[in-house]
Amino acid sequence: MNTTPPTRPDVPPGAGRRGPGRPPGARTGDRGTRDRILEAARRQFAQGTYATTTIRAVAAAADVNPALVIHYFGSKRDLFAATLRLPLHLREQIAALVRTDPDHAxxxxxxxxxxxxxxxxxxAPIAAMIRSVFSDPDAAEAFGAFVSDHMVGPLVAALGRDQPALRVSLVAGHLVGLAVGRHILGVTPLANADTEHLTACVAPVIQHYLTGPLPPPTP
Structure with a gap:
């Protein structure tokens, strides 16, 4: 007689069993467990790089089975993308940019x-990603998608100018380069400039990318 309990197809192996020190709440569908994994991933990526952070390390830091990390997030790339999601108050501010005066966007x-x-x-997770973009194509793609899709893309779409894909790329490239020089390489005086000074210096260029005339594409 087969006494092996049936396997649920929607639950990863080991997700229903508690490991050593594993809290009772660590189960499929537990929002608290998902948030704990996400917070552990942020710490792991911030302490290392995209390449050196593993699913097993994140699972150990969150005190869950690695299969549960995969169940919630699918892959390391998707897990990293989740760590880059902006806090609610910043998402609301970006949404407000779409409704702002185009001349000051x-x-x-x-x-x-x-x-x-x-x-x-x-x-922390954004800095970790930028440290990784020079050596890992997955990291570079994920960070580029973060800036383009969540910060620049909605604004360009709302402004409705020509060549939107090129405008998104120009803005995203400029912003990523600014962050690399200021926060990763520590280039002086970028690293020492205050926010308002840099804003005044960079904003006219970004404004042109967003709404100014661009040369027509080469036939």
């Missing part, structure tokens, strides 16, 4: 982006 976007690096929740 560049200024508001640059100021918000620079302040993002001062946010304790957002800064």
């Amino acid at each position: 560049g200024e508001h976007l640059v100021r918000l982006y620079l302040r993002l690096w001062q946010d304790p929740i957002a800064r």
Whole structure:
């Protein structure tokens, strides 16, 4: 007689069993467990790089089975993308940019982006990603998608100018380069400049990318 309990297809192996020290709440569908995994992932990515962070390390830090990490997030790349999701108050500010005066969109976007690096929740995973973009194509793609899809893309779409894909790329490239010089390489005086000074310097360029005339594509 087969006494093996049936396997539920929607639960990863081991997800229903408690490991050593594993809290009772660590089960499929537990929002608290998912949040704990996400917080552990933020710490792991911030302490290392995309390449050196593993699913097993994140699972150990969150005190869950690695299969549960995969169940919630699918892959390391998807897990990293989840750590980059902006806090609610920043998402609301970006949504507000879409409704702002088009003539000042560049200024508001640059100021918000620079302040993002001062946010304790957002800064660590973003800094970890930028450290990784030079050596890992998955990391580079994920960070580029973060800036393009969550910060720049909605604004460009709302402004409705021509060549939107090129405008998104120009803005995203400029903002990523600014962050690399200021926060990763520590280039002086970028690293020492205050937010408002940098905003005044960079905003006109970003404004042109967003709403100014661009040369027509080469036939």
